[in-house]
Amino acid sequence: MDGSWPLMRDHVIRWSECDLYGHVNHAAYLTIFEDMRIAHWEALTGLPISPTRPGPVVAQIEAKYHRAAGFGEKVVLGSRVVSFRRTSFIHDYAMWRDGVACCTGRAICVVTRNDTGEKVPLWPDLRAAMLAEGAVAEG
Amino acid sequence: MDGSWPLMRDHVIRWSECDLYGHVNHAAYLTIFEDMRIAHWEALTGLPISPTRPGPVVAQIEAKYHRAAGFGEKVVLGSRVVSFRRTSFIHDYAMWRDGVACCTGRAICVVTRNDTGEKVPLWPDLRAAMLAEGAVAEG
Amino acid sequence: MDGSWPLMRDHVIRWSECDLYGHVNHAAYLTIFEDMRIAHWEALTGLPISPTRPGPVVAQIEAKYHRAAGFGEKVVLGSRVVSFRRTSFIHDYAMWRDGVACCTGRAICVVTRNDTGEKVPLWPDLRAAMLAEGAVAEG
Amino acid sequence: MDGSWPLMRDHVIRWSECDLYGHVNHAAYLTIFEDMRIAHWEALTGLPISPTRPGPVVAQIEAKYHRAAGFGEKVVLGSRVVSFRRTSFIHDYAMWRDGVACCTGRAICVVTRNDTGEKVPLWPDLRAAMLAEGAVAEG
Known part of the structure; x- marks a missing residue:
């Protein structure tokens, strides 16, 4: 939780996040992190995610599974924007139990128009909101 | 398809793999690749995956989304073991449409006893099966 | 299999269809039946399902869980149109293992335009295709 | 909300609950109701659901889709035990938006030992807890 x-x-x-092994399935973490990405994006932009507005599309994602989490366990989720460039940003995610990371993830998100697939430059207010949260401008 | x-x-x-954007959801690829991991493991070991036998646990996974795939499209899936060490192996996945990759993935899998969580060394027959498919022994 | x-x-x-109990999760059957509904609809209409064409929307569904099915088991899936009315049809589903039903389901599907939500009367060719498969016209 | x-x-x-049509997928409601079933069971029994304790297994479920719900919408979920017999109970679910039902569901749940599949009679405290909430004893 550094x-x-x-x-x-x-x-x-x-229950639905766990598999036969009795633990959170590796793919379920990505859906959990997806909720964080959407909520974070909406907080940063002040607008709901919508297919009719530019939104973050995952171009690459990485997850590290540090320790298993089980059904009914109380955990904490976190997300932060590490850095951003002209049309993309790096988004980090984590799930902790008792302050120890169960899973950490990192996505490269490209801001995209859903109808055309066109990349959209991060607008000034969005860049400012990311900077205010501690993200680093890299482009 | 190199x-x-x-x-x-x-x-x-x-249908269930697609989301509001009309494309395969980024997390759904991991479940599709999971099917490949299980089928491949069963082919390599000659035994069904079971919670009562050592099996591959994903310690780390990475996916790159090259182009969107849509509902009803015919695609090809592939998997290969790139390399292995004493208790783990690197497993690559890909989905192609018309010979062009939509998504590629790479997992580090640790062979684990599900009841104790203990790492299990890859046994000689398994190493031989991986070598026969072109995997590289790195430990 | 009557x-x-x-x-x-x-x-x-x-693997992804099973839950902590080691069996197919009750909701996963609905997704499995969804695949049958879509494939069956496409066979009956000769056209792919698409958000831009009228398609079947589930208005009501019922599932009975007769016996558990487990990971890796080989099963058979079936679907049939029981009957139809002006804008709807009753669609039955089943999953069998060794000829014995694990789960049976019944949906009332309404043919709907996705953009307006408007109900669409089953067209003559569709009614004929359903009749040819043994469905009963009830309206 | 009667x-x-x-x-x-x-x-x-x-986001993950919605499909290509832009609405909550019909099967996703069952997973949402599953959360309610588990939470309700834990409240009634005072114990967490666990594969090592008798728990509710869905023997039959029915869902009616009254109106579509869309991504990001704020809804209310409810569950109630309608009635119970010796080893089973009827569990109702609903999702409302602005006080109007989007989906209602009804499950017949059988209390079962997961290891043996044996049915377990509802114990006196559990029956009392259900009665206290307004459920009707039918056996």
Whole structure:
């Protein structure tokens, strides 16, 4: 739980997130992080995500599974924008139990128009909001 | 579709794999690749995956989304073991449409006893099966 | 496996379909049946399902869980149109293992324009295709 | 929102719950209701759901889709035990938006030992807790 995580949220592991092994399935973490990405984006832009507005599309994602989490466990989720460039940003995610990371993730998100697939430059207010949260401008 | 992919399979994009954007959701690829990991593991070991036998646990995964795939599209899936060490292996995945990659993935899998969480060394027959498919022994 | 099932398909239970209890999750059956509904609709109409064409929307669904199915098991899926009215039809689903039903389902599907939500009367060719498969016209 | 719903919970429709049509997928409601079933069961029994304790297994479920719900919408979820017999109970679910039902569901749940599949009679405290919430004893 090192560093600053502008968005944090409590979560209780759902039945549907667990698989035969009795733990959160590796793919379920990505859906959990997706909720954080959307909530964070809406907080940064002040607008709901919508297919009719430019939004973040995941171009690349990486997840590291540090320790298993089980059904019903109380965990904390966090996300932060690490850095951004002209049309993309790096978004970090984490899930902790008792302050210890179960899973950490990093996505490269490209801001995209859903109808045309065109990349959209981060607008000044969005860049300012990211900077205010501690993100680094790299382009 | 470069190189050799010992396991390949046809797939048609399912309704349940697509999201509001009309494309395969980024997390759905991981579940599609999970099917390949399991099928490939079963082919390599000659035994079904079971919670009562050592099996591959994903310690880390990475996915790159090259182009969107849409509902009903016919795609090809592939997986290959790139390399292995004493208790782990690197597993690559890909989905192609018309020979062009939509998504590629790479997992570090640790062979684990599900009951104790203990790492299990890859046994000689398994190493031999991986070598026979072109994987590189790195430990 | 009583009666006639115009659409039948083999299926192997996926890891992602099973939950902590080690069996197919009750909701996963609905997604499996969804694949049958879509494939069956496409066979009956001769056209792919698309958000831009009228398609079947589930207005009501019922599932009965007769016996559990487990990971890796080989099962058979079936669907049939039981009857139809002016804008709707009753669609039955089943999953069998060794000829014995694990789960049966019944949906009332309304043919709907996705953009307006308007109900669309079943067209003559569609009614004829359903009749040819043994469905009963009730309106 | 007629009648009494002992368990109610706010919910915001998640991206992962919506499909290509832009609405909550019909199967996703069952997973949402599953969360209610588990939470309600835990409240009634005072114990977490666990594969090592008798728990509710869905023997039959029915869902009616009254109106579509879309991504990001704020809804309310409710569940109530309608009635119970020796080893089973009827569990009702609903999702409302602005006080109007989007989806209602009804499950017949059988209390079952997961290891043996044996049915377990509802114990006196559990029956009392259900009665206290307004459920009707039918056996």
